[in-house]
Amino acid sequence: MTNGDTWRERATRDAVLAGDTGAWRLWFDTHFERLSAYVQWRCGGLRDLADDVLQETWLTAVRRLSAFDPAKGSFFNWLCGIASNTARNAIRTRQRANLRIRPLTPKDDVPSADASNATEKAERVASALTELPDHYEAVLRAKYFDQQTVEQIAKARGESLKAVESLLSRARQAFRDAYEKFNV
Amino acid sequence: MSDSNDELEDLLAPKPARDTPGVRDEILRRTERLLIWNKWLQRAWKAAAVTAVFALGIGVGFWRSGEREKVVFVPVQQTVPQPVPQTQVVVVPVVVPVAIGSSEPVLPAVSLTAGQLEVKAELADDAKTAGTFYRQAGDKYLSEEQDYANAARCYGLFLARGGDTALSLEPGDSWLLTSLKNAAYKEKVNAKATDG
Numbered sequence: 001m002t003n004g005d006t007w008r009e010r011a012t013r014d015a016v017l018a019g020d021t022g023a024w025r026l027w028f029d030t031h032f033e034r035l036s037a038y039v040q041w042r043c044g045g046l047r048d049l050a051d052d053v054l055q056e057t058w059l060t061a062v063r064r065l066s067a068f069d070p071a072k073g074s075f076f077n078w079l080c081g082i083a084s085n086t087a088r089n090a091i092r093t094r095q096r097a098n099l100r101i102r103p104l105t106p107k108d109d110v111p112s113a114d115a116s117n118a119t120e121k122a123e124r125v126a127s128a129l130t131e132l133p134d135h136y137e138a139v140l141r142a143k144y145f146d147q148q149t150v151e152q153i154a155k156a157r158g159e160s161l162k163a164v165e166s167l168l169s170r171a172r173q174a175f176r177d178a179y180e181k182f183n184v
Numbered sequence: 185m186s187d188s189n190d191e192l193e194d195l196l197a198p199k200p201a202r203d204t205p206g207v208r209d210e211i212l213r214r215t216e217r218l219l220i221w222n223k224w225l226q227r228a229w230k231a232a233a234v235t236a237v238f239a240l241g242i243g244v245g246f247w248r249s250g251e252r253e254k255v256v257f258v259p260v261q262q263t264v265p266q267p268v269p270q271t272q273v274v275v276v277p278v279v280v281p282v283a284i285g286s287s288e289p290v291l292p293a294v295s296l297t298a299g300q301l302e303v304k305a306e307l308a309d310d311a312k313t314a315g316t317f318y319r320q321a322g323d324k325y326l327s328e329e330q331d332y333a334n335a336a337r338c339y340g341l342f343l344a345r346g347g348d349t350a351l352s353l354e355p356g357d358s359w360l361l362t363s364l365k366n367a368a369y370k371e372k373v374n375a376k377a378t379d380g
Contacts (some may be wrong), residue, residue, distance in 0.1 A: 016219065018223075019219060019220065019222075019223030021216050021219060021220065024215065024216065024219055025212065025216070028212055028215065032208060032211075036208075037198060037199070040198075040199040041196075041198050041199055044199075045199035047204065051204050051207050054207070054211065055207070055210070055211050055214070058211050058214075058215050059211075059214060059215060059218060061215075062215045062218045062219055062222070063218070063222075121195070125195050125196070140196060143196075144192075144193070144196035144197060144198070145196070145198050147198070172192055175192070175196070176192070179195070
């Protein structure tokens with residue numbers, strides 16, 4: 001992020017804090033689509049969960065806007081941080097709720113082949129991402145969601161290719177372990 | 185490993201965008217409403233803070249001013265009103281001894297003007313009485329009219345009629361008379377020295 005971006009985001013933040021809804025709408029329009037895509041990826045494609053997380057993320061952003069410091073990172077990255085935490089809380093709540101549901105008969109315990117399999121897979125992906133440390137989640141996001149190459153990730157993070165490949169390898173393994181853990 | 189990575193690619197690939205209709209507008213509406221609410225809340229906080237500071241100032245001022253009025257209960261004794269004593273003035277004649285045959289001239293008790301005293305001095309039979317009147321006229325000129333020329337003239341006539349005894353200084357002499365006496369004395373001494 002350049003200095004110009006930092007100053008622009010700082011000016012927008014101050015305008016929004018002063019109650020300028022026009023500035024807020026501009027910010028919202030700029031980042032909504034990308035954040036929506038990230039939240040869907042983060043929630044494993046679960047649409048209802050993604051909608052809840054997305055709404056809660058924007059509301060939290062408005063409430064805590066005074067804490068946003070453009071010098072520490074871009075507004076989108078800040079939103080992603082909020083979305084990540086919100087998704088983590090929402091998925092854990094969803095897991096607890098799933099555990100409380102007990103099928104009435106053994107026959108009901110068998111999910112239907114088509115929809116429930118995809119949903120279960122999405123829930124496992126979302127839960128596995130929740131279990132990952134932040135730096136693992138960040139490198140997986142850069143690789144699979146942003147579709148960046150290893151070179152681009154290394155440049156963005158200021159690390160060597162070897163270090164990023166190693167980090168990516170460990171992140172993948174951690175994800176696989178977590179994904180298998182939720183294969184109940 | 186390759187299959188595993190392919191599976192991972194599949195699991196972590198970006199999901200196709202499927203926006204729920206109305207979600208975007210609903211979120212925008214709710215965030216804008218929250219933003220406006222926050223703005224008014226901030227204003228309310230500021231107004232409340234100003235009001236609190238104002239009230240605190242008034243409270244401190246009232247507290248620091250102390251008691252302005254205090255009700256004190258004083259036991260009142262019921263007394264019977266006493267008649268006020270009336271003062272009566274009684275004229276009592278008093279016999280005052282009067283010196284007869286005194287050598288000092290009896291001066292009139294009433295206050296005369298300097299001019300009247302001067303006339304009395306002119307009309308006086310002997311030099312001593314005339315000198316006394318001149319001196320009183322001089323005093324009057326000096327103290328009441330601040331007429332220094334006439335005062336000096338009257339004092340001069342007093343000294344001319346009083347002789348050597350008039351040159352002696354007395355406690356009741358005015359500053360002008362004292363000065364004239366000193367001058368007359370020096371003149372007299374000086375004249376004697378020149379003659380001798």
